Amino acid sequence: MPNKKFRIDEVRSQFPALNFRNKEQVFPIYFDGPGGTQMVQACIDRMLEYIETGMANLHGTFATSIKTDALLEEAKQAVGDLLNCSAEEVAFGQNMTSLAFQVSHSLRPLLKQGDEIVVTQLDHRANVDPWIHLAKETGATVKFIPVDKQSLTHDLSNLDTIINEKTRIVAIGLSSNLTGTISDAKKIFKVAKKVNAITIADAVHAVPHFLVDKQDLESDILFCSVYKFFGPHLGIAAIKKAIFETLEIPKLQPAPNQIPYKLETGTQNHEAIAGLCGAIGFLESLGTGDTRRQRLKAGMEAIESHEQELMDSLEEFLKSIPEVTLYRASSEVIKTPTFAFRIDGIHSREATQFFAEKFNLCIGDGHFYASTMAEVFPVMETGGWIRIGFAPYNTLDEIEIFKTALKELLQRKI
Structure with a gap:
């Protein structure tokens, strides 16, 4: 039955x-x-409002500059409420990947030869390669938390060995953009904190689907991307104040050196930041409560409930098709509405092209930058995975159209 509350x-x-x-x-x-x-329309409206009523750079005495100053403060507070962190810990940038490389460069003084950095096989490479690059620059060693090929979760059986007194950084994705697996980041970060390691969370695939709590996770550094939750292309870094203040970030000589501005090199994308406010406002509008955090929590719970219905419908169907190999954790593992699968005898690009041309279905194929997973499960000879990922605007009726499309594709193969 459809979720009547949503x-x-x-x-x-x-x-x-x-x-x-x-x-x-x-x-x-x-x-x-x-x-x-x-x-979302609220994002578009805020972007157009900022553009149409006059744009300006920061710290001027005139009205449009004052408006832009206020916009950035509004956006940082909104992100603080979304992630449960302080507004002064929030910085904006081109995208998550660029920010991660920028932060990794700034962490160089904290590492030396013989130190260790821990990443995972399950992650998007944006939360792997910046730290591998950092290791090469400092002489540190990179260790991977492996993926359990049966459960499609992190294999934590040797976690106390992987994370040890030499560990300086532990970088974990909160949710896989390939399998949808929601990681036990809190457990991993708790072990990391015992050895005083810096904890880094990739929340890009998490923020659109469930309420993230940076403080509860004990995440020192957290990244996410606004275009994954109904906004424009804009990256966010939320960095614990005590760490942020120590980072040596390359900047122009007269530029601010206080947090969070010292990470925001050059003029920011102010119209995108305006759009961010609209996107968060949309999430907030889905819930009720006395504070924005409470409204965001209720809104995200409504999204989760709706997306669970979509997940149940698609997963049951995909599991019923003998030609489909589904890469998805078991029912007891919490997951986002993200499905990676392959179809026997059909190249993934051929399948998605058929879906697009015949049914106007927008479905991706490839490795999706989870390329370590594509090595663990060698899939690229047949084009990698086919991936379906839902958003709150998807419906059960749309899933029925996909079911028809897949059946027709399989019939053509025969």
Whole structure:
């Protein structure tokens, strides 16, 4: 039964892209949420408002500059409420990957030869390669928490050996952008804190699906991307104040050296930051409560409930198709609505092209930058995985269209 508390028609009406028809007058069906969501109207409105009422750089005495100063402070406070951190710990940048490399460079003085950095096989490479690069620059050693190939979760059986007195950094993805597995980051970070390691969380695939609590996780550094939760292309770094203040970040001589501004090199994308405020406002509008954090919590719970219905419908179907190999953890493992699978005898690009051309389904294929997983499960000879990832604007009716599409594809193969 559909979730009556989640007003899906009202939610869908707030995404203009859902109503855009192609030349055949067919509405698109966006199943590529992990690669980037569509932009909500509230985000578009805030961006246009900022642009149309006058743009300016910071710290001036005139009205549009004062407006821009206030916008950045508004956005940082909104992110603070979203992630449960202080507004002064929030910095913006081009994207998560760029920010991660920037932070990794700034951590160089804290590491030396013989130190160890821990990453995982399950992660997107944006939370792996910056730390591998840091290890090469400092003489540190990189160790991987392996993936359990049967459970598609982190294999934590040797965690106390992998994380030890030599460990200086532990970087974990909160949720896999490939399998949807939600990691036990809190448990891993607790072990890391026993040896005073810096804990780094990739929350890019987490923030769109469940409420992230940076403080509860004991995450020193957390990254996410606004275009994954209904906003523009913009990266966010939330860095614990005590660590942030010690980072030596390359900057222009007269630029601010206080947090969080010292990480924000050059002029920021102010219109995108305005859009961020609209995107968070949309999430907040889905819930109720006395504070923004409470409203965001209730809103994210509503999203989770709706997406659980979508997950149940698709997972049951995919498991019923003999030609489909599904890469997904068992029912007792909490997951986001993200499905990676392969179809026997069909190249993944061939399948997604068929889905797009015949049914206007937006479905991705490849390794999705979880390339270590593509080595653990050698899949690239047949084009990698096919990935379906839901957003709150997806519906059970859209899943039925996919079911029809997959059956037709398999029939063509015969």
